[in-house]
Amino acid sequence: MHKLPTSISHDEWLWRAWQYIADELDDAQREEFERLLGESQAAREAVAEAVELRQLLVAAGSEQVQPVSRSELPDHRSRRPWAPRTLWLVTGAAAGLLVATGLRPMLPRPPAPTPPRTLAATPGQARLALAWSETRARLQSGSEAGQTLVGFPAGDAQTSPDDLADLGSAPLDPLSGISTPDWIRAAVRAEAELRDMDDPEESEDS
Amino acid sequence: MPTADNGKLDPAEVARLYLEHGEALRRFIMGVLQDAQLTQDVLQATFTRMVELGHTTRxxxxxxxxxxxxxxxxxALRRRSATGQRVVRKLAEGTTPATVAADEALLRYERVQAVKSALDRLPPAQREIVRLRIYEDKTFAEISRDLGIPLGTALGRxxxxxxxxxxLLDEEK
Structure with a gap:
């Protein structure tokens, strides 16, 4: 069992009392100290002093005692403290931001961003465009073969030669009067580009 | 020796003893019991005993x-109560009676200011130990590990x- 010295100074009593109230004695030390409390007025008064000191320290508040820099401590470890490094990082980032902000007006303006294409072609649109193109081709070939399309003029019996003369240089394409929507034209172009990408040799050959 | 008519200690003398030693007694009991309410009970019982038996003392x-x-x-209270050998080891920090007088509060304020001043005058290594132990509630084992110093060095500081x-506080008195 831990034995306290027979001749105990006031400082020693205060230290033991501090450890007692801070619960830093093991069971044997605590038992011994409590035995002494029954015998020694100095021990009892030291407990009262330790409690007062602790209460005053707590009352002083934690904001009173700022962390001490490791460099101020005699036995600080060799590892570098994180706080200065963080400070440098933050300072560097702030300086970089300031420089970038300050130089911005002097730098040449970057080119204006290209506006997005308004005629974007989706795969569905491309398929529709192909169908449109094939239909158009079939109609064209049918017209050339003498077939008529309802609603479109053709060289039938009801058409007089004057009527044909009036047509003059009128286009023979029965679909020429129907304007092709922009999105279909864009889709066709996109489809053509896709084909070129899928078969570059064929594209080069063509 | 001032005594009352019944041969007991004069109540005025008991009151004087309370004014003179009451706070120190309260702190001492708090150090033993670590409980503000139990401390108050024991303090009352102690002065009740003084009223009853004080005339027998020198x-x-x-x-x-x-x-x-x-x-x-x-x-005796600790044995009777369920607090056991180790009652809640948390000090009821800063426990001051609700009926604390204004001059006592001022005196306490001055003591706290004196502690702040004394803390500033501590060597940095010692101040850091106090900060870690009191304000961050770290054990000495944790402190010694964090600072990379032997346990004995932390305790010594x-x-x-x-x-x-x-x-320093005694000098301020």
């Missing part, structure tokens, strides 16, 4: 008598810091 030994009685009362604080 005037010069009454302070010691009060502390001894308080200790015995505290141990705390002990030196307490001595220094006590010395």
């Amino acid at each position: 005037e010069e030994s009454r302070k010691s008598w009060l502390f001894r009685v308080a200790y015995n009362e505290a141990l 705390m002990r030196s810091a307490l001595q220094k604080l006590k010395q």
Whole structure:
């Protein structure tokens, strides 16, 4: 069992009392100290002093005692403290931001961003465009073969030669009067580009 | 020796003893019991004993008598109560009676200011130990590990810091 010295100074009593109230004695030390409390007025008064000191320290508040820099401590470890490094990082980032902000007006303006294409072609649109193109081709070939399309003029019996003369240089394409929507034209172009990408040799050959 | 008509100690003398030693007794009991309510109970019981038996004590030994009685009362209460050997080891920090007088509050304020001043005058190594132990509630084992110093060094610095604080506070009195 831990034995306290027979001749105990006031400082020693205060230290033991501090450890007692801070619960830093093991069971044997605590038992011994409590035995002494029954015998020694100095021990009892030291407990009262330790409690007062602790209460005053707590009352002083934690904001009173700022962390001490490791460099101020005699036995600080060799590892570098994180706080200065963080400070440098933050300072560097702030300086970089300031420089970038300050130089911005002097730098040449970057080119204006290209506006997005308004005629974007989706795969569905491309398929529709192909169908449109094939239909158009079939109609064209049918017209050339003498077939008529309802609603479109053709060289039938009801058409007089004057009527044909009036047509003059009128286009023979029965679909020429129907304007092709922009999105279909864009889709066709996109489809053509896709084909070129899928078969570059064929594209080069063509 | 001032006595009442019934041969007991004069109540005025008991009141004087309370004014003179009451706070120190309260702190002492708090250190033993670590419980503000139990401390108050023991303090009352101690002065009740003084009223009953004070006339049997010598005037010069009454302070010691009060502390001894308080200790015995505290141990008896601890044995009776369910608090056990280790009652809640949390100090009811800063426990001051609600009826604290204005001058006592001022005195306490001045003591706190004195502690702040004393803390500033501690060597940095000792101040850091106090900060970690008191305000961050770290154990000495944790402190020694965090600072990379032996446990004995951490304890020694705390002990030196307490001595220094006590010395500085005594100088302020």
